Amino acid sequence: MQFYLDGYRPGDPLIEQPHPSVADRPDGLPTDVDVLIVGCGPAGLVLAAQLANFPEIRTAIVDRRDGPLQVGQADGVAVRTVEMFEAFGLADRLIGEGYWVNEVTFWRPDPEDRSRITRTGRVRDVEEGLSEFPHVIVNQARMLAYLREHMERSPSRLRPHYGLSAVGVDVDPDGATVTLQRSTGETAAVRARYVVGCDGARSAVRTAIGRELAGDPMNSSWGVLDVLAVTDFPDIRLKCAIHSANQGNLLIIPREGGYLVRLYIELDQVADAELLDRQNVTPEKLAAVANRILAPYTIDVKDVGWWSVYDIGQRLCDRFDDVPADEATTRLPRVFIAGDACHTHSAKAGQGMNVSMADAWNLGWKLGTVLRGTARPELLRTYSAERQVIAQELIDFDREFAAMFSTAPKDEGGDGVDPEEFQRYFVQQGRFTAGVATRYAPSMITAEARFPSLAEGFPVGMRFHSARVIRLADARPLQLGHVARADGAWRVYVFADRADPASPESRARRLCEFLASEKSPLARFTPAGAEPDSVIDVRAVFQQGHRELAVDALPPVLAPRKGRFGLVDHEKAFCPDPADDVFDARGIDRDAGCVVVVRPDQYVADVLPLDDPQALGDFFAAILVEAEAHA
Secondary structure, eight states: OOOEEEEEOOOTTTTTOOGGGGGGSSSSSEEEEEEEHHHHHHHHHHHHHHTTTOOTSSSEEEEEESOOSOOOSSEOHHHHHHHHHHHHHHTTHHHHSSSOOOEEEEEETTTEEEEEEEEEEEEEOOOTTTSSOOOEEEHHHHHHHHHHHHHHHSOOOOEESEEEEOOOOOOOOEEEEEEEEESSSSSEEEEEEEOOOOOOOOOHHHHHHTTOEEEEOEEEEEEEEEEEEEEETTEEEEETEEEEEOOOOOEEOOOTTTTOOEEEEEOOTTTTTTSSSGGOOOOOHHHHHHHHHHTTTTEEEEEEEEEEEEOOOEEESSBBBBBOOOGGGTTTEEEEOOOOGTEESSTTSOOOHHHHHHHHHHHHHHHHHHHHTTGGGGGGHHHHHHHHHHHHHHHHHHHHHHHHHSSOOOOOTSSSSSSHHHHHHHTTHHHTTTTTOOOOOTTTTTOOSSSGGGBBBBBBBOOOOOOOOTTTTTTEEEEGGGOSSSOOEEEEEEEEOOOTTTTTTHHHHHHHHHTTSTTSSHHHHSSSSSSTTTEEEEEEEEOOTTTTGGGGOGGGGOOOEEEETTEEESSSEEEEEETTOOHTTTBBBBTOOOOEEEEETTEEEEEEOOOOHHHHHHHHHTBBBOOGGGG
């Protein structure tokens, strides 16, 4: 992490200097903003945290609750989500505090006595090498606290406004006016250029723009308990999928801290009919159902941290913005919806919160760069186009996964789900549940895969899979993907050919010289006065060892001068880590080298040859605004 660019100052360097506009900000709810976010759940706060890094953009976030969430709700953080949190500098907190889901066990009825359960399988939770981060369990309230703290430390000093419900949204060509209501009945109007509804399955923003959640009815009910308990069940500190013969099914999720555990308890429509009426549900009754499923083991609940009962159904909106389908190519969106406001599903695969945050991660940089004026407004059309498809994939997966989990296990010659088949399905779908199976289709920000052989480990449209490297300037080993921050910048990774980068034969050097020229995309699309890497951030990975290259021989584009003192950024050049060479790990053509273009949300946008700089310029020309337009 870099700081002190504009001068040394004592104190916590992670607390950034406030933007000058903060001094002029009203103390209460503003009446005019660039972006109004409705809802302080996972999607809303990820979006707010992203926009907090664009302090010149006026952002406000409101929530109907009287204050921050304290306990309960979603808790599973997929590896892809941890990678996203790294861009905010928050991954260490997640993995330090969270429970690491390393392995999963599977239990089914004992063939010798089907009234008892027995362990039938044990597998890794995350495929080896899939990510440098683990799958972790952290209370949703804690994750939201991390995001709020990030917002408060940012130059924008952004904070939520609580106790406000959206009761009306009036959209016009230039934005929208949102009517907010306090618990007292008092109303206030906020004018916004863009509105984002992250206000849950009963979204008022969704209703206001005429969208509907369509899909399967609620056809399955589950209880959830966060408990401190004493049990003789041997796998209580492992994630467990438990199928009983005829008493229901149970999902055990150990929680952070070493003692707390979450129980997802399937409620039988007949045997547990009383509990389907929420007025009759108590934690004690849910614990009794859990004991019924766990036989011959028992669990003695000593304390309940949080509990609830919820219904399962899979529902989805046809679009995630306010533009009618027949006007999609002629009208730009002004109102968006994200998270549960546009897709709902079961909690058993642990995808709801993760996919909701991915919605916001996709939208945040697009809003930020369009409002900053560095990206074309047409970019905003890609949000609904990209995320609605991903949500449909989630719905399809969840429908199949939930059905397999809820179906009674097969006995000899009978109907039901084969427990071994369920275990195989879990392993096969591991990349999906880890959040790394997403592949965006070709669009204005994702190219056709024309040169897949140049970098087989960086498929176009999929997330940039980090790898170990050594930073040239200080010999520090690190993850290449961790150099990217949630700042809205595109990354251009130059993976060099074999030649010495100081020699005229080096394709990488010739490309770097082009990138330092007036014809370069950096010169064309970086506004006057902006930092040289604020729109397009160029990094290079050479094939030589870090002791073989001279730092002072690097091309100027890899040593840019920044800040009011014109300080040199020494952190743009890298070499392979001998323990895990990135060129081998990601299948990069050593003879040809390549350019990997990565979107601000860490997805690979294009892979290009080193000797075709024109293609790089053409790619960005369709997305970014020429610098002269800012003059």
